[in-house]
Amino acid sequence: MRKIIIDTDPGIDDALAILLALSAKEELDVLALTTVNGNVDVEKVTKNAFKILDVAGRADIPVYKGNGKPLVRENSMPADCHGDDGLGNIGMTDSDRMPEEESAADFLIRKVREEKGEITLVPIGPLTNIAEAVQKDPEFVSNVKEVIIMGGAVYGGNVTPHAEFNFWVDPEAAKIVFQAGFNNLVMIGLDATKYVWLDPVLRELLYQIHTPASRFIHKVTRVYADAHWGYGQKLGCELCDALVTAYLLDENVLDTIDAFVEVETQGLCDGASVVYPVTKFTDKGINCKVAVSADTKKFFEIFFGYLFPEYLEIVRTIQG
Ligand code: BDR
Ligand code: CA
Numbered sequence: 001m002r003k004i005i006i007d008t009d010p011g012i013d014d015a016l017a018i019l020l021a022l023s024a025k026e027e028l029d030v031l032a033l034t035t036v037n038g039n040v041d042v043e044k045v046t047k048n049a050f051k052i053l054d055v056a057g058r059a060d061i062p063v064y065k066g067n068g069k070p071l072v073r074e075n076s077m078p079a080d081c082h083g084d085d086g087l088g089n090i091g092m093t094d095s096d097r098m099p100e101e102e103s104a105a106d107f108l109i110r111k112v113r114e115e116k117g118e119i120t121l122v123p124i125g126p127l128t129n130i131a132e133a134v135q136k137d138p139e140f141v142s143n144v145k146e147v148i149i150m151g152g153a154v155y156g157g158n159v160t161p162h163a164e165f166n167f168w169v170d171p172e173a174a175k176i177v178f179q180a181g182f183n184n185l186v187m188i189g190l191d192a193t194k195y196v197w198l199d200p201v202l203r204e205l206l207y208q209i210h211t212p213a214s215r216f217i218h219k220v221t222r223v224y225a226d227a228h229w230g231y232g233q234k235l236g237c238e239l240c241d242a243l244v245t246a247y248l249l250d251e252n253v254l255d256t257i258d259a260f261v262e263v264e265t266q267g268l269c270d271g272a273s274v275v276y277p278v279t280k281f282t283d284k285g286i287n288c289k290v291a292v293s294a295d296t297k298k299f300f301e302i303f304f305g306y307l308f309p310e311y312l313e314i315v316r317t318i319q320g
Contacts, residue, residue: 002248003029003118005108007066008241009038009125010048012082012224016303017124017150017241018049019213022056023306024249031111031119034064034104038125038169039079040086042068045125048087050095055216059097066104066129070170079165081227088220105132112143119143122248123177124150124241126166131173134180146184147177150244152261152273153190154290163271164190167263171271175263178273178287185288187261188247189273192254192291193240196299198225200235201318209308239303243294246302253298254291260284 006021008014021028033053035046042065049063069075083089100107108129112119121144123130130147133140151166151174159168167174178185198221206218224237246253260276276284297319304315 001029002027002120003031003115004120004122004248005032005034005111006030007034007036007104007108007121007123007125007129008049009036009040009045009086010052011039011045011086011125011241012088012220013239013241014039014124015048015052015087015220016217016239017245018052019056019217020242020245020303020306021122021248022058024245027249030061032062032064032107034066034108034129035099036066036104036125036129037068037070037075038166039082040084041075041078042066044086046099047094048085050097051087051092054095055213063097063099064102064104064107065099067132070126070128071131071172071176073170073172076169081224083223088223090219090222104129105136108133109137109140112140113137116143117145120145120248121147122244123147124166124244126169127151127173127177128170131170131176134176141180141182144182146186147182148186148188148244148247149177150188150193150241152187152263152275154273154275154292155191157272158190160271162264162269164273167273168271171263171265174273175265178261178263181287186247186256186291187273187288188244188254188291190240192294193238193243195294195296196239196243196246197296198236198239202300202315203236205311205314205318209311211308214308242303243299246299249302249306250298253295253302255293256289256291258286259290260287261290
């Protein structure tokens with residue numbers, strides 16, 4: 001059983017990543033959610049974290065509120081695809097629960113020290129909390145088992161031509177994380193997440209499945225699909241963060257390369273990940289694995305297989 005902490009800015013695709021993780025009861029032990037400013041402000045994303053846990057019926061999972069702004073910069077604009085509340089504007093009522101007293105970074109530092117070498121960090125928002133923990137505790141990096149990140153891109157961003165949203169919000173934090181020397185760092189960026197596209201047929205299937213979780217996913221992705229239509233007149237939406245959870249459940253869902261990654265913090269390429277594949281840049285060294293593509297069919301088999309196993313055969317038929 002892999003022990004994980006999800007560092008998140010929910011976020012519609014964050015919600016799906018979290019629900020998928022919670023559905024894998026034999027494989028993943030979700031110790032906590034830590035929240036961070038990103039898709040919307042940290043107050044909203046923290047409320048959203050509780051709403052998602054409510055959908056999953058997991059009031060036992062603690063939530064630690066994290067940074068309300070990037071490490072050194074002021075807040076940038078929120079993402080434009082998750083709705084004003086960050087969770088699809090579907091009018092869910094707030095949970096009664098409150099975040100724990102400890103800050104996200106202090107919790108991360110304490111927990112990985114208590115369970116040295118045991119915990120996988122899963123950051124699916126800007127890397128502010130993780131970078132703060134790196135800066136605060138010299139032993140933090142060696143105490144962590146592995147870090148599986150959604151962020152970055154080898155070729156082309158989604159906020160600027162070069163920068164992906166999570167790195168663009170807090171490039172200094174991303175830079176610190178890639179320089180930190182984590183044991184096993186995996187960057188799952190846009191080159192891979194573009195393959196995990198929820199098309200209208202699979203989205204309609206979620207509606208027909210008719211469980212609270214499937215209806216939630218169907219409803220919450222409405223605004224997200226509208227935004228994707230606005231970007232390029234394509235029907236459906238990209239489930240970026242959920243690919244990280246799928247990778248935790250089956251590494252074969254991704255193709256990765258060994259690489260050295262740096263993050264640009266200024267100029268035209270501010271927030272861009274600069275990826276040096278080891279095969280070409282032999283003297284740079286390796287600081288992470290970078291996802292370069294993903295297997296769409298395998299992803300949706302994992303997604304539906306864990307969340308709605310009775311419908312796996314229908315998904316296989318739809319996917320051909
Ligand atoms: C990332 O940006 C956010 O809007 C998503 O939640 C995801 O983490 C994709 O670039
Ligand atoms: Ca996210």
